[in-house]
Amino acid sequence: MEVEKKWWKEQVIYQIYPRSFNDSNGDGIGDIPGIISQLDYLKYLGVDIIWLSPIYDSPNDDNGYDISDYYNIHPEFGTMEDFDALLSGLHIRGMKLIMDVVVNHSSDEHEWFKKSIASKDSDHRNYYYWKPGKNGGPPNNWQSFFGGSAWELDPKSGEYYLHIFSKKQPDLNWENEKVRNEIYKILAFWLDKGVNGFRMDVIPLISKRLEFADATQPTFGKVVEEVYSNGPRVHEFIKEINERVLSKYDVMTVGEGPGISKDVGLNYVGHDRGELNMIFHLDHMFLGFGPRGRFDQLPYNWNDIKRIFKDWYVSMGTSGWVSIFLDNHDFARLVSRFGNDKEFRNESSKMLAMLILTMRGTPCIYQGTEIGMTNVTFNKIEDFKDLETLNFYKEFTNEGMAPDEFIGIANENGRDNVRTPIQWSGADNGGFTDGKPWIAMNPNYNEINVEAALSDKQSIFYFYKELLHLRKNAPALIYGEWDVIDQESENVYVYTRKFDKNAYLIVLNHSDEHSAVDLNAFSAKLLVMSNYNNRMKDVLIPWECRLYKLMIN
Ligand code: ISL
C-alpha cells in the first residue's frame, strides 16, 4: 500500500505562542495585531499552517491553557475583529490557521465550573469530576503534572475535584453528554469562522478510568500511561468529535499526547479509524525525564532519539502519520537541547532543520527556531513565569535541593526557555515591544534577531527557507520511504528517502566531533544543500549536514 496523499502531509506547520510573538501596543504582551503585521515574514519564510497557541479568554494560570470562555478572544490579544483579520490575512496569502483546543479541562473561572462548585445539587455539578475524600485525604494518590495532588478540596461541599494539571484547570467530565455537546458547539463555532483545523491539547486524557484506582507505577511517565492516558472511551469520544463536527469540513487535526506510545499510536491516526490526522507524540521530547519529570533529569543520547524515530516510522507504516518536531512551547529550545548553542549554533541549527524537514511526517517549526533562538539563563526564581517551574521549585527546595541547583536545571529544561519573546531586531527589547516584556528578553537579541537573519544570506533563516521550498517540490521528501543506513552509528545519521524514481540521501553529523562517514555505496549523487561550503572526503565536520539527490534508474 502507498501512503495516501493529503494536503496536510505536504505542508509545514509553524507554531505561534502569541504572548511572545510580537507586541503591537506596548503593553509587553504579544497580540493578534502584532501577528498580522508579520504575516509577510511568515509567508516569505515559506511555512503553510499556523498553529496558534490559545488566544481565548483566560485567567492565564497556564498562559491560556486554562480557558474561561471558548467563544471570546482574550482582550490582551485583541478582539474578534482582529482574529477575523488574522484569519483572512492568512487565507489571502494561501496559508492556513489551526486553533489550539484545550478541552480536557477548562479554567476554574469558566462559568461551568463556577456553577459546578456552587452546590452539590447544581445542574452543572457533573460537568467536572467530584469525589468525596478517603481517610481524611484526597480520593486517590494521583499526582498533578504540575506537582502535588491531582485533587483539590472544596471546603464548602467537602468534596474534591479532579485536576490533572493545575488546580485552576479542573478536568471536564466527558462522560456527561451535555459537556460533549458544548464542546462540539465550540469546535463548530471556530470551523464556521473558517479555521482549518485544530491542535488538540492532551487529547488521550479525555476519558477517565472511573474506578479512580491508585497509581502504582514508579515513574510519572509510566503513571501517565497507567492511569491518565488512553482511557476506556477515548476512541469513542474522538470518533464522535469526527462524526458530529470534523467530518463536515475539510480540516486537519493534530492530537497532542502524553501517554500515546508507538504501540497505541495507530489507534488514534490509522487511516481507517476516523479519528485524528496526525499526532505530536512526545517520546523523544520526554527523553531524559526522570521518575519525577523534567526537573529530575537522566542521561540519554542520540541513539535513543534515533530509535524512537525508527520505532514510530515502523509502527505508523503507510496507515498513520505523525508530526516531526524537536521543540514547542513546552520544552527547551531545539538548538540548546539537541544541538550546540555556543560554538556551533549556526551549523547545528541548520543540521536540525535538515533533520525535521526530511523525515516522514509533517514538520512543525516553533517560533524563533528559524533564527536559531536559544535557551535563556535566569539567575533568580523571580525571573521565571511558568507555573510548572514555580511549583516544582517549591517542591524540590522544600525537600532540600539548593535553590541555585534547581535554577540551573530550570535553565536547561524549563518551559520559559522557549517563551522569551521573539527577537525581531537589535533595538530595545529586541524590537518585540515598546514597553516592558511580560517575561525578560533573552539578552542575546543583539546578536540573534530576525533583522540580522534577513540581511545575511548564510543565516539559519535562509537555510530554512531553502529547505521549505525544496520539500514542497520533492514528493520523495514528503511521501517517500525512509531507510536508515547505520542506525547505531555514534555521531552520524544517514538515511535515504525514496519515492518512485526520486531519491535523496541525507547525511547528518549530530556531534561536536569530526566524524567518519562512508558514502561509497552511493556513487551517483548530486549535492543539493549543505551547511558548510567546504567538505572533506569520508569525514563530516562538526554538525555538518548534506542533502544529496541520488541518481537511480
Ligand atoms: O510540559 C509538560 C509538563 O512537564 C508536559 O508534560 C505537558 O504538560 C503535556 O505535554 C501537556 O501539554 C499541554 O497541556 C498542558 C499545557 O500546560 C501545555 O502547555 C500543553 O502543551 C495543560 O493544558
Ligand code: CA
Ligand atoms: Ca500587546
